[in-house]
Amino acid sequence: MNPRRWEGVRKALFWGVALVLVFWTIFPFYWAVVSSLKPRGELFTTPVLYWPSHFNWQNYVSVFTARPFGRNLLNSAIVSTVTVIGSLVIGAFASYALGRLRFRGKGVVLYSVLAMTMFPQIAILGALFLFVRALGLYNSWWGLALTYLTFTLPFTVWVLTSFFRETPAELEQAAFVDGATPMQTLRMVLLPLAAPALVTTGLLAFIQAWNEFLFALTFTINDNARTVPVAIAYFSGATRFEIPWGEIMAASVIVTVPLIVLVLVFQNRIVEGLTAGAVKG
Amino acid sequence: MVIDRPEPLLLEEAATGGRGGVTLAARQARLGWLLVLPTLLVLVGVALYPLVDTFLNSLTNARLGSSRAVRFVGLANYKDLFSDPVFLQAVGNTLYFTVVSVAAELVLGLLMALVIHSRFPARGLMRAAVLVPWAIPTVVSAQMWRWMYNDVFGVLNDLLMRVGLLDAPVAWTASPGLAMNAVIAVDVWKTTPFMALLLLAGLQVIAGDLYEAATVDGASRIRQFFSITLPLLRPAMLVALIFRTLDALRVFDVVFVMTAGASGTETVATYNRRILVEFQQLGYGSAISMVIFLIIFLFVLLYVRVLGVSEE
Numbered sequence: 001m002n003p004r005r006w007e008g009v010r011k012a013l014f015w016g017v018a019l020v021l022v023f024w025t026i027f028p029f030y031w032a033v034v035s036s037l038k039p040r041g042e043l044f045t046t047p048v049l050y051w052p053s054h055f056n057w058q059n060y061v062s063v064f065t066a067r068p069f070g071r072n073l074l075n076s077a078i079v080s081t082v083t084v085i086g087s088l089v090i091g092a093f094a095s096y097a098l099g100r101l102r103f104r105g106k107g108v109v110l111y112s113v114l115a116m117t118m119f120p121q122i123a124i125l126g127a128l129f130l131f132v133r134a135l136g137l138y139n140s141w142w143g144l145a146l147t148y149l150t151f152t153l154p155f156t157v158w159v160l161t162s163f164f165r166e167t168p169a170e171l172e173q174a175a176f177v178d179g180a181t182p183m184q185t186l187r188m189v190l191l192p193l194a195a196p197a198l199v200t201t202g203l204l205a206f207i208q209a210w211n212e213f214l215f216a217l218t219f220t221i222n223d224n225a226r227t228v229p230v231a232i233a234y235f236s237g238a239t240r241f242e243i244p245w246g247e248i249m250a251a252s253v254i255v256t257v258p259l260i261v262l263v264l265v266f267q268n269r270i271v272e273g274l275t276a277g278a279v280k281g
Numbered sequence: 282m283v284i285d286r287p288e289p290l291l292l293e294e295a296a297t298g299g300r301g302g303v304t305l306a307a308r309q310a311r312l313g314w315l316l317v318l319p320t321l322l323v324l325v326g327v328a329l330y331p332l333v334d335t336f337l338n339s340l341t342n343a344r345l346g347s348s349r350a351v352r353f354v355g356l357a358n359y360k361d362l363f364s365d366p367v368f369l370q371a372v373g374n375t376l377y378f379t380v381v382s383v384a385a386e387l388v389l390g391l392l393m394a395l396v397i398h399s400r401f402p403a404r405g406l407m408r409a410a411v412l413v414p415w416a417i418p419t420v421v422s423a424q425m426w427r428w429m430y431n432d433v434f435g436v437l438n439d440l441l442m443r444v445g446l447l448d449a450p451v452a453w454t455a456s457p458g459l460a461m462n463a464v465i466a467v468d469v470w471k472t473t474p475f476m477a478l479l480l481l482a483g484l485q486v487i488a489g490d491l492y493e494a495a496t497v498d499g500a501s502r503i504r505q506f507f508s509i510t511l512p513l514l515r516p517a518m519l520v521a522l523i524f525r526t527l528d529a530l531r532v533f534d535v536v537f538v539m540t541a542g543a544s545g546t547e548t549v550a551t552y553n554r555r556i557l558v559e560f561q562q563l564g565y566g567s568a569i570s571m572v573i574f575l576i577i578f579l580f581v582l583l584y585v586r587v588l589g590v591s592e593e
Binding site: 014017024025029031043047048050093096101102104105106109111116122126127130131146149150157183210211214229230248252256264267270271 | 306309310314315316319320321323324326327328330331332334335338389392393396399401409410411412413417418420421422424425426428434435474475478479502524530531534537550554557558563566570574577580581582584
């Protein structure tokens, strides 16, 4: 084959692959949106309709009126926020020590934390259930936020530690020469410097907590205490066999939209944080 | 990785001794432990203690919500596991899920990473687009796909019949041979972006002059891919593979929502929860938990090892 034609084939192939990948990624969202907006009669028809005759917002209304979905959103928001604040506050101290101070046993702590980032939640489900119940935190926000620290805290410590390690030593030395104690250095020099890293880590921890399912499923009992993922998993219709697909899709769209906005706004940060969390640890 | 770099801190001063009879180094050590203490306390409380408790429970016949006296049964629960056909089937299913999904994610993730890595218009848009499946809750992606898989009103059957790949509608999530593959497809859709991002980070650190030199030497693009890209991408691939394998071994959400473990999709994690929550068998369930923990722990050791080695 002559080089020019080969180049043409290569280009066509590249665009073909790129288009298929984008279609595969996007189509399920398109389908969720279209399904959520279909009038009821058009949702359950064959052949399938790829575009509704008109937009019907009923599903979005009934998600909030016929179900406690607003309450579920609030639960998720509070649990995730508390989890993030907890992980950042507790984690920032540990990360400063692990990234900046020198002491014996540090390596062991660091590797234990790394190992913990991959801790299987299911392995402690039964025992944690007893623990949460004994503390009187069953079916509450605080029980979930506390148990979510199992996975957000190690992750936060690990990513922030690698960040603290990479900040230049000169600033700290200058603070030290000026007579600042290590805690003052942390508060006045390092934390402001770490603000972007805190935002990134907080964001990733938030997404982890927001998406968590197993603990939320097991440590809550009624509709009003459920977080969004559990609520969406348990959406049911009037009878056992009738699945309210329109409402499920509406709820799915409602949770997805803020995440899309977050991803678009913080794209670079998220990618950085993810690769720092994995490749660096 | 950054772990073993010599510490930049103000430690020259440490040698000169400290104020009040305590050396600077000793004060720093004390402060260090003080600062990691809260983290250690929390992790001991919500992870280590429950883990030890799980192990202890696994040696008993304890039941949840029962006042019956708990009896120590030694390793009986573990022995029972080996003759429990559902458990053995769940192990097989989990391994199948892990191997197939991780392999598919690696191939597709590499393809995706290569596409995003090349310079073309709309590249930024594509990078943003692939992040979205990663960001949404697994439960949501499972529900979206369950609706697309619907045997009567699902769009998947319709699309495949339109292009002539299917003659009649298929019950994707209800047929034993198909259901697990349908679940795997959802997992692949949701996590390939993560794989792609890790591989993309690996691609971006490969120096451009290597390709230029290879082009000067007359190596074809395909040859360059196999002789430069793949070997240099190995560390990133290894990390991504282990990471995904760990996740796949404990798969729960996607299976629970799509099939609840029916139609040959029961995994170790879904079975574990069923035993604990539905059958309330704390002792037996804890034994299953310990098995999952041990398998994953081995992988974590491997992972830490690989990270340590890949630093050189």
